[in-house]
Amino acid sequence: MSLGFSDVGYIYGDGTAYATRALGGVTLELPRTGLTLVLGATGSGKSTLLRLAAGLLLPTTGSLTYDGAPVTGPLATAARPVGLVFQSPETQLFAETVIEDVAFAPRNRGRAASESRAAAERALRTVGLDPASFADRSPFSLSGGEARRVAIAGVLAMEPATLLFDEPTAGLDASGRRAVREVVASARRDAGVVVVTHDAEEFLGVADRAVLLKDGAVTFDGPAATLVGEPDRFAEAGLRMPEVLRAQVLAREAGFPVERFSADPAEAAALLGDARGASR
Amino acid sequence: MIEFAGVTFAYPSPGGDVVALRSVSLSVAPGESVAVLGANGSGKSTLALLANGLRLPREGSVLVDGMDTSDGAHVWDVRIRVGLVLQNPDNQIVATTVEEDVAFGPENLGVEPELIRERVARALETVGLGGLEGREPHHLSGGQRQRLAIAGALALEPAYLVLDEPTAMLDLQGRADVLGVLDTLRERGTGILHITHHLADAARADRVVVLDRGEVALSGTPVEVFAEESLSSLGLAAPPIGELADALRAAGVPVPAAAYTAESVVEAL
């Protein structure tokens, strides 16, 4: 286990008139490798959970450990660094040029300039940005999707041992979404990866585990495959089901003998095709 | 009507101008909804900024109900007519409470205080932010800030609404709710320009325009546009439900084209 949440609660503005409880009683263990999806409605506490996991916020109640030690501050520079891609990428970009922004982490860790630049160029290519066109641009004059790609590249260049993504596909086009899915699928082999997303469909097929949050509390924590098999869990967390699953549930409700559910479109089509054949 | 006629726009940049739009012509009529699709950096947000005069064309013209946005005399009238929801909701926050933030637009238009209160309450209810009136906008979650930006535009009750990826940070239910609101507005005669990366959302529009590196690459009804072979080379891909529908169709189930809802798939079974 790498990150351990033990009965964690978080209240913004604790003790003030504006106190807002964002999380309560969250107990979770995130393994050292593998992909965990965190799903939940608007305001359910997902971004707060990631800020806590990155050590940017400290729990109001309960406790948090990373590799067994209590978390007392930001984990970006820990021995096994934790990288967080923010929900609003603009809040993450800071340098004068894209390349300086992305090369910041390796530079900061004492890597040579040329080595850092090479790492940054690699990271840019991974997210589908050509360094030749983007390296010298200002990170503040980019389109929304370009800015998100740069923010992701900056975190990849950190080579984090734990990678936290907050809505990584929001605002990305099809190729950007594919690139993120590939990054996530390959990173989870030797890093712990957490993806917060409203785009469950994009990741359910590759996820190991899913956590559902509702009003700051965990309503489901288990294998992603279990969630796919029990789609009522979505409604339980105040969520609408992904469309591919909803098609299978509606078909079963309409009397088709749908044997089981799948999050994969091709497999789902085969299951629905079989159900249609069987009902004729 | 919003009319783009041969519009070219470029951002001055240290390394040379970045041309964001090239000879773009398109229109949005009252009561019509037009979806704009396109890869990252294809010029969608630039188009949105030009639609209400926040940016002015380098060549060509943008007319709003006949008024040229480049004509200084019309700046105010154009802003009143064209409500804009920016891609980044943080760029739209102007006040220190949710309620004041939504009231800001109508106050500027000189709407009566009594009416403003009604409009604000209605707009916040519509986007599901009722109960958060006193909260500070910067202390909201991402999705809540996006809903706030939409509420601000709704409270203006503009003749045209331009929305730049208004559902990018919303959960599926929130997304469905916003699309429902847009349908209602369209029925009431509002002209809608909806920028999105979701083909399923664009499928609900009357017309779809696809931008490619600043140029209009495709335009037509959703069924026409989604049948184009070139779609994937323009950076667009069907949503998973569309892949499911395609696979069923290949297996002989008569699923209609551009069937991007669970209902249309089950119907076909």
Ligand SMILES: Nc1ncnc2c1ncn2[C@@H]1O[C@H](COP(=O)(O)OP(=O)(O)OP(=O)(O)O)[C@@H](O)[C@H]1O
């Ligand atoms: N302020 C700016 N200065 C210089 N170039 C810019 C600026 N804003 C955008 N651009 C460039 O103009 C082009 C079009 O950008 P625009 O924001 O319109 O794209 P978009 O279609 O909205 O993309 P996205 O889907 O990523 O939001 C891009 O190449 C972008 O890098």
Ligand SMILES: Nc1ncnc2c1ncn2[C@@H]1O[C@H](COP(=O)(O)OP(=O)(O)OP(=O)(O)O)[C@@H](O)[C@H]1O
């Ligand atoms: N800086 C802040 N100050 C006060 N309250 C906050 C702050 N940030 C978030 N909140 C509140 O805490 C709760 C959880 O917010 P959080 O940002 O974690 O939600 P989320 O699940 O990420 O939502 P979204 O899907 O909209 O991004 C919400 O009620 C929100 O309004």
Ligand SMILES: [Mg+2]
């Ligand atoms: Mg969030």
Ligand SMILES: [Mg+2]
């Ligand atoms: Mg944009």
